[in-house]
Amino acid sequence: MVHWQNWSGKLESTAHSIQFLRTEEDTCALAEHANDNGLVIRAAGATHSHAPLVKTTGIVADLQGLSGVMSTETADNSAWIWAGSRIFTLGRPLHEAGLALHNQGDIDQQAIAGATATGTHGTGPKLKNLSAAVRGMTIATASGELITTSPDRNPDIFTAARQHLGAFGIVTRIKLELEPAYRLREHTWQADLDELLENWSEHAEQNRHFEFFWYPQEDRGQAKTINPTTDEPEYPLAAEGARCGWSYEVLPNHRPHKHTEMEYSVPKEHGAACMREIQSLLTNQFSDIAWPIEYRTLAADDVWLSTAYERDTVTISVHQDVRLDDEVYFRACEEIFLSFQGRPHWGKVNYLNAAQMSERHPRWEQWWQIRDELDPRGTFLNDYLRGLQPA
Template identity: 30%
Template sequence: MTSPISRWSNWAGNQRATGVTVHHPRGTAEIAATVARVRSGGGRLKAIGSGHSFTAIGRPEGHQVAFDRHAGLVALDRATGLVTVEAGMTIRTLNAILRQAGLSMTNLGDIDKQTVSGAVSTGTHGTGATFGGIATQIRGLELVVADGTVLTCTAKENPEVFAAARVGLGALGLISTVTFQTEPAFAICAEEGPMPLDEVLSGLDALADGTDHFEFYWFPHTEVALTKRNTRLPYDTPLSPLPRWKTMVDDELLSNVAFAGVIGLSRRVPAGIPRLNQLTARALGARTFTDYSSEIFVSARRVRFVEMEYAVPRADLAAVVTEIRSMIESTGLRIPFPIEVRVAAADNIALSTAAGRESGYVAVHLPIGTDFWPYFRAVEAIAGQVQGRPHWGKMHSLDASAVRERYPRFDEFVALRDKLDPTGLFTNAYLDRVLGGRS
């Protein structure tokens, strides 16, 4: 199926395109045929999932592949935990399938609307000092490259492609299927509550190492952080999820409906943001509950925003947050969104933000429709002082020369891209900027 559309935009609405022809293949053979058809016409072809990236990484320039008809379960082996799915399956659907089968993903981010291929391609991660991102759970990929060849990629078959394509930015080809290593289903005990920010920062290593999955949110213009400590438990542990009314009050009414009202008011009266943040921070309460892992990992996000996230060496994480706090107060910026801070283990994937180093993540947000660049550029400059690496799906201003300095295996990745896609079939302006053109 092929359909011309007049316009496309991402989830946040900050990336748009017009005059796009959308292809809806079903099955790997149709994906390969689409690649051949677009290549023969001299066009460019980009895959798109749920459009949840804030950067233009998936912005089409002529042709776009949507995987809405290629989103099924291929294979599931309960004994080995290996699960193969088509590229368009969402994380939400994958979680539901795994739960029914008595399995869990080892780690997840806090959004489940992305497609599998989108989450893989942009380096989606969760939190946990000893846990890597989604890419570290991949055991196989099926990749359709520019000449129409379908590559089966594992640690043993096409290993150099497998090594890079686990965070491939959509630059190496179109992912058709992904095989994940899952594990027996597990529960998580979530302990959430406010702490003084200075106490969190001074004890950050102990907090991060003292539980399986740690993160915190800090509300600018306040001295309070909301900490989240998630401890893994056997799945046969008696579950004690939040009562439905508590979920509606905390996660819907306060975190989404009331927060949307606060954001709306802050846009009308920016001077009131510090006071609004202080009131929000005071409303934070402690709570403890136990549920299936994905129910804890994933949070509802109904207030639309634009986001930047940088990975910094974990040893520099507290200092980076401290400097961001000082910058906000010294510049007079008024920031209504909390700052999210997470940690992750090192991995060995060329363009992973955690490549070769234990990492801390600092994510900053502003409402859609606001001028976010003054704030984002100031945060970006602070992260740059410690060789921070931007999340590929979140806003940043780095080009290929800056990216090369921060990724030791950058040239290795670019050489593979040039080999697999010598004419730039899968590129766009964003990828040309961050990876450079072809020689």
């Protein structure tokens, strides 16, 4: 038995063991062993999820040893990547091949398999989440076999597993759609929340990336745009907000302070109204919250469990210090998000049950059906996911 905890330290468990995997042979052997012996396995990336996706009393499979860029293809702007690769290790080798990710989240500490498992995204109204960039995957399944999936090979599994929640097996390799390497320059400014909410749509349309944070205690908005540039990178890079460099140097930020987070995606047209209700909630009922609210955009996609499935989206994130209680605050925010047809981020806190998830995800039952066929015993389900399984 071994102690496991996530990045924030808020989620903990006593796991059966943590297995450090270094080859696909190891990975298949572990999957088969667990399946034959009635054990549960949860694969772990960087454990940055606030939702209890990895938490288990079974085996935690750590894939940091299965890392690196395997091959790149400039003809179709793609690369095969080992699943345990942390995103911050990918920028340089992809750049050397003339390639880059379309977009990145606020940080680059996640493993690529962890980030694609939950629909991790950055901001930009024409930019989709990372799961939408998946073009192929190799998965060690419960039977101990390796299966490769793509739009042409095992297409049903591929379609469901692009955003997989670690529930289809242990992902060992991922093929990602990329684009030619590009440079970015960022710009920040301060503005009233009212002004930002009046103009956010134009800002979003006119810039590759637009987002803002609202700091409730100071009632201050901090906006950021990031756009392509032909300027040479400026080293040493300036602080966040004034960088000019390659995309992988400018997009990620440093977020060391331990916190918990809830994020919901709402249809783009409800973004401003939803944010106004969150503002009013904080002002009237939670004036002690010191953490900012983040407002971003995300393009519609065709990924079954994506929060942007078939709808252009605004994402709104609320945070709390990990040492403080978050539940009363987050539940009050969730009520507002749900009233705007919100879908919860898979890697962050939510309190939804199976029926509520099913209502929000049109492909929910199909996703489970394909998953269950691949793993009938539930080797890759922990208590949290079992609780969401359709009856």
